[in-house]
Amino acid sequence: MPFLTNVSLSSDAPEESDEYPLGIPAIRDLRESMLRFHPKCTFLVGENGSGKSTLLEGIADRWGYSREGGSRTRNLYAQELWSDLGPMLYLNRKPGCNPMDGFFLRAESFFNFATMLDEFEEDAYTADGYFSYGGKSLHAQSHGESFLTLFKMRFHGDGVYILDEPEAALSPQRQLAFLVRMNDLIKDNSQFIIATHSPILLGYPEATIYELDEFGIKEIGYEESQPYQITSRFLKDRERMLDYLLNDDDEEDL
Ligand SMILES: Nc1ncnc2c1ncn2[C@@H]1O[C@H](COP(=O)(O)OP(=O)(O)O)[C@@H](O)[C@H]1O
Ligand SMILES: [Mg+2]
Known part of the structure; x- marks a missing residue:
């Protein structure tokens, strides 16, 4: 079930702006x-x-504003760093649908896990039982492990999850584990909005892919996406691609 249905730019947003x-x-x-x-x-x-x-930040910002206060909104942190896009967006949600859970993770957060953990430690919602998960402190787990633990323990379903490049911390195998968990959460009435370069994550079958480029934003198919195309070309014909890249002076039109 969708919570968020669409987003567009408010007509109040300045017309001409570079x-x-x-x-x-x-x-x-x-x-x-x-x-x-x-x-x-x-x-x-x-x-x-x-x-x-x-x-992503604009959407998370807008969505945060439209929610009642409480511990969940605290997860929309680092708002002082955000652009002023949020207030210029119309974010429509399905009437009567109020997610119970939600999370926004910036790309940087995956690299700065310690800071994130500190925030969770202060969050009564996650403090109990979270740090002893698996009999092992999260601090003692690797980057990817602790992210997956977070994903398993902190994300409860019935939520909107906005994630910026979650693959950054994850091995290919863990990206598959991520997909499994994501699928469980989706079956549990959740909605995801994810920025990614991962051809593995993008492979999730029940999804829409939007490509952002110098012309704007448009919907594309999985096989049209750059992460898929470049990875697949590389894997199919690595030697030729490397030869072209490493031995040819002109690599402009790869
Ligand atoms: N706070 C900011 N102030 C000015 N320009 C920014 C700021 N943040 C990002 N940009 C610029 O906006 C463009 C889009 O950035 P970003 O949204 O981070 O792209 P992506 O996540 O797709 O890599 C880039 O050209 C970037 O340099
Ligand atoms: Mg980015």
Whole structure:
């Protein structure tokens, strides 16, 4: 069941702006056409700098504002770092649907796990039992392990989860484990919005993929996505690709 149905740019947003964040083509595009969320999982793909994090943060920000106070909103942290996009977005949700759980994880958080753990320690909701999970302190677990633990223990279902490049901490095998857990949470009435470069995560079957680029934002198929295309070309013909990359002066049109 979807909680969030679509997002678009408010007509109040300044028309002509070359400045961040309205200067980003994908963000500007939301004025023309709304982005419809898949009820289960929506992926954002695109080159570095195409606006994925900006859009995710705007959505999380807007969604946070529209929620009543309480411990859950505290997870939408680091708001002081955010752009002013959030208030310029229309974020529509399905009437009468109120998620019980929610989380927004910035890409940086996956690299800065200690800070995140400190925040959870202060969160009464996660403090109990969380740190002794598996008989092993999270501090003693590897980056990827602790992220998966978080994902298993802190995400309860019936929620909206907004994740920026969650694959950063995960081995390919753990990305598969992530998909399994994500699927369980989705069966448990959750909705995901994920920015990713991972051809594994993008493979989740019940999802919509949006690509952000210099022209704007559009829906694409899995096989059209760059993470899929480049990985698949590399795996199918590694030698030729490497030869081209490493021995050819012109690598512009890879
Ligand atoms: N706080 C900011 N102020 C000005 N420009 C920013 C800021 N954050 C990001 N940008 C710029 O906005 C563009 C989109 O960034 P970002 O949303 O982080 O892209 P992505 O997540 O797709 O890599 C980039 O050109 C980036 O340099
Ligand atoms: Mg980003």
